Amino acid sequence: MLSKFKLLAAIGFALLLSQIWRQAEGQVHNGLSSRPHVRMSNSKNFGLVVDCQIKGKCSSGVLFGQPFLGTYAYAYAPAIVFDAAGTTHYFFCSSGDGIGVDAIRYVSVKAGTGPLATDTPTVVVRAAPTKTATGATIDEAACDPAVVRYKGPSDSRLYYYLYYTSVVVRPGYKSCGEASRDGMKPCKDVIQVARSERINGPYLVLKKNGVWGAPGVVTKIILESFGSNWGLGVAQQSVMIVNGKLVMFYSDDTDAPRNPARPWYMIESNNPVNWDKAKARKLQLPIPVDPYDKYLNSGDFKYDPLRHQFVLVSTAPSLGRAPKKTFLQISSSADGIRWNPWKIAIPPPRFPNYAHNPGTLSDDRGWIVRRAGEFSFAFAANPNLSSYDTWCPPKPRSGCRVWSLYQVNVSDDVEP
Numbered sequence: 161m162l163s164k165f166k167l168l169a170a171i172g173f174a175l176l177l178s179q180i181w182r183q184a185e186g187q188v189h190n191g192l193s194s195r196p197h198v199r200m201s202n203s204k205n206f207g208l209v210v211d212c213q214i215k216g217k218c219s220s221g222v223l224f225g226q227p228f229l230g231t232y233a234y235a236y237a238p239a240i241v242f243d244a245a246g247t248t249h250y251f252f253c254s255s256g257d258g259i260g261v262d263a264i265r266y267v268s269v270k271a272g273t274g275p276l277a278t279d280t281p282t283v284v285v286r287a288a289p290t291k292t293a294t295g296a297t298i299d300e301a302a303c304d305p306a307v308v309r310y311k312g313p314s315d316s317r318l319y320y321y322l323y324y325t326s327v328v329v330r331p332g333y334k335s336c337g338e339a340s341r342d343g344m345k346p347c348k349d350v351i352q353v354a355r356s357e358r359i360n361g362p363y364l365v366l367k368k369n370g371v372w373g374a375p376g377v378v379t380k381i382i383l384e385s386f387g388s389n390w391g392l393g394v395a396q397q398s399v400m401i402v403n404g405k406l407v408m409f410y411s412d413d414t415d416a417p418r419n420p421a422r423p424w425y426m427i428e429s430n431n432p433v434n435w436d437k438a439k440a441r442k443l444q445l446p447i448p449v450d451p452y453d454k455y456l457n458s459g460d461f462k463y464d465p466l467r468h469q470f471v472l473v474s475t476a477p478s479l480g481r482a483p484k485k486t487f488l489q490i491s492s493s494a495d496g497i498r499w500n501p502w503k504i505a506i507p508p509p510r511f512p513n514y515a516h517n518p519g520t521l522s523d524d525r526g527w528i529v530r531r532a533g534e535f536s537f538a539f540a541a542n543p544n545l546s547s548y549d550t551w552c553p554p555k556p557r558s559g560c561r562v563w564s565l566y567q568v569n570v571s572d573d574v575e576p
Contacts, residue, residue: 232257232265232281234563236540237396238519239305241359242529246270248521249359250538251284251322252565253303260287261336262303264324266360284361285324285354290378295331299379300347302326306399307359309524310406312432319355320524321432322363323408325395326352326379348393351383351410353433359524366433383427383435385412392422398461400526405430407496407526409443409461409472422455426496446491446501450477458517464528470496471528473505473537475516486513488537488570505570512566515541530572538567 233255241249247270254265265281285302292298304325311318326349329335333346340346354363355372364372368380383394391413398409405428413422427440445456459474472491488506493499521529521536528535540563 232263234540235265235281235565236563237304237517238538238540238565239307240519240521240536240538241307241524242521243359243524249307250281250565251305251307252281252519253305253517254281254283256301257283257286260289260299261301261327263287264302264305264322268360284363285322285365287326288365288379292378297329297334298326298350298381299352300327300329300336302352304396306397306408306526307524308399308401308406308526309359310401310432313430315432317357319357319432320359320363321399322354322356323382323397323399324352324354325349325397326381328381328384328393330390344390345392346390348385348390349395350381350385351394351397352379353382355432380433382433383408383410383437396457396459398459398526400461400463400522402463406432407463408435409459409496411456411459422457424456424459441497443496444498446499448476449487449489449502449504450485460518460520462520462522462526462528464492466528466530467492469494471520472499473518473520475511475518475539486515487511488515488518488539506568512541515539515566516563531569533572534569535572536567536569538565540564541566 235252235254237253239251241251243249247268249266249268251264251266253262256263263283264285266284267281285305287302288299290298302324306323307320309318309320327336327347328350329347330344332341336345336347338346352365354365356363364374366380366382367373368378370380383397385391385393392411394410394412396411400407408427408429409424410427411422411424424443424445425440426443427435427437429435448456456474457476459472462471462473463469464471470493472493474489474491475486476489477485485508487504487508488511489502490505491499491502516539518537518539521531521538523529542563
């Protein structure tokens with residue numbers, strides 16, 4: 161009798177796991193709520209975070225970051241991958257570990273648990289600053305992670321490809337923090353890539369000679385801007401797999417560094433290390449909701465297999481603008497180029513002031529994962545959700561660039 165009971169229990173558990181995975185695949189869609197809502201994540205299942213509906217404002221609660229872990233000064237720009245076993249994998253930009261400006265850290269949270277102080281994130285990709293023959297310094301940073309699992313034409317197996325933003329410092333300058341002497345920025349962002357057979361690493365970066373190895377020597381830049389103008393450069397990439405191809409969205413203002421409407425582009429490739437920038441297409445983004453916001457910043461792109469469309473999640477206004485008015489907004493597009501008007505998912509003052517750089521829960525293809533009819537987002541904000549600008553430009557001071565990661569669930573009927 162006991163063995164029969166165990167068998168039935170095992171079958172029930174297997175069916176439950178199957179249901180969860182089919183939901184992650186986009187094949188199951190739970191009923192939508194009657195109105196958009198925001199709720200606190202269940203700390204036993206997901207890790208915490210913000211309750212913006214019941215209390216009318218966001219309460220405290222930190223996923224990862226200062227002051228709880230204390231091993232790095234900031235955490236932002238998360239890439240969140242949910243797998244078949246129910247484990248959530250977090251990659252995010254954080255302060256360097258003594259080499260370079262930024263480093264990408266990783267930590268996983270198993271189903272049925274929440275992030276704990278013992279879940280200390282570890283560095284999986286670090287910078288390797290290297291002087292070139294021209295006097296420029298490349299590979300100055302590792303930030304803005306985007307992760308997909310893909311098999312390229314020359315690959316013998318599937319790999320987790322981790323795309324990240326690095327920095328090139330111009331000849332004659334020592335860092336991005338130096339004052340410009342010609343009106344152009346002293347550095348620009350570029351996109352590089354690392355890969356691993358396992359999602360938790362180790363990750364090897366692509367070198368200029370085509371070899372995958374540890375950071376150092378000369379890391380290959382797979383996407384950058386060309387020309388005499390030095391602006392932000394190519395950055396803030398999101399990568400997903402659609403119709404068997406890799407699709408990347410990224411911002412690039414090098415051709416117009418003083419243009420407040422920072423251009424964004426979409427590019428496709430079937431080779432994870434070769435991207436033809438000449439084939440990139442400029443996005444037609446929706447008009448900003450906030451009049452102070454002249455450009456899209458902190459954007460995260462994903463693919464929605466249920467509605468067969470691309471989704472863009474962003475915080476607005478941009479850092480340093482219109483405090484006490486920060487909100488989370490969502491747009492959608494059938495072709496990735498023409499985007500629908502913004503829809504506010506979490507309005508002010510229910511969203512934390514100066515929150516920025518959101519990341520959307522997805523699978524290893526960059527496809528949105530729904531759970532109980534909800535999306536899940538992580539974002540960076542000030543410790544204890546305090547209302548001051550910790551970016552602190554242009555005069556750095558104590559307490560600048562100190563951000564923690566928070567997470568929130570939103571009903572998926574907020575998607576346009």
